[in-house]
Amino acid sequence: TVLFRCSEFQRLESEVAALRKQLDDLAVVVTKNRDAHLFPNGRSVGGKLFKTDGSQGSFESSKATCSQAGGQLASPKNASENAAVQQIIARHNKAAYLGMNDIQSEGTFAYLCGGEIGYTNWADEEPNNAGGKEDCIEMYLDGKWNDRSCTERRLIVCEF
Ligand code: 293
Numbered sequence: 001t002v003l004f005r006c007s008e009f010q011r012l013e014s015e016v017a018a019l020r021k022q023l024d025d026l027a028v029v030v031t032k033n034r035d036a037h038l039f040p041n042g043r044s045v046g047g048k049l050f051k052t053d054g055s056q057g058s059f060e061s062s063k064a065t066c067s068q069a070g071g072q073l074a075s076p077k078n079a080s081e082n083a084a085v086q087q088i089i090a091r092h093n094k095a096a097y098l099g100m101n102d103i104q105s106e107g108t109f110a111y112l113c114g115g116e117i118g119y120t121n122w123a124d125e126e127p128n129n130a131g132g133k134e135d136c137i138e139m140y141l142d143g144k145w146n147d148r149s150c151t152e153r154r155l156i157v158c159e160f
């Protein structure tokens with residue numbers, strides 16, 4: 001058991017109050033910085049941040065760009081995340097590669113970290129593996145997905 005003298009308790013109480021204030025102030029700064037950095041090329045949804053640098057690249061080069069930035073290629077896992085990516089690409093009027101692909105096992109789309117995809121938003125008739133060589137996924141401006149060759153140039157959108 002630890003016994004505090006009354007004066008010591010009062011000192012700790014005011015220290016906790018000061019720390020709580022610092023934490024509140026810090027939260028305001030963090031939110032402000034996040035909003036500033038997301039304007040106008042990013043979106044925040046459920047703790048995930050999606051952002052483009054406005055440049056384009058093949059699947060491999062887009063993947064490398066995102067990974068060098070400390071993130072990974074956009075990999076929306078639900079309708080809200082998909083809508084966030086869709087808003088970014090609509091603003092830039094350019095389709096984007098997503099991280100998911102079936103490079104390893106034809107017909108089974110997996111996340112970059114492995115594991116079969118759960119959420120999907122395929123366009124009608126997709127995926128069709130046209131020409132037998134569509135292992136990547138592009139998101140159209142309307143948010144729908146199309147399997148596509150990995151060597152086109154698409155808007156680079158990363159998630160963090
Ligand atoms: C075929 C049929 C089209 C479709 C296209 C894409 C290519 O050309 O209707 O839009 O494939 O799936 O990735």
Ligand code: CA
Pocket residue numbers: 126127128129130134146147148
């Ligand atoms: Ca296709």
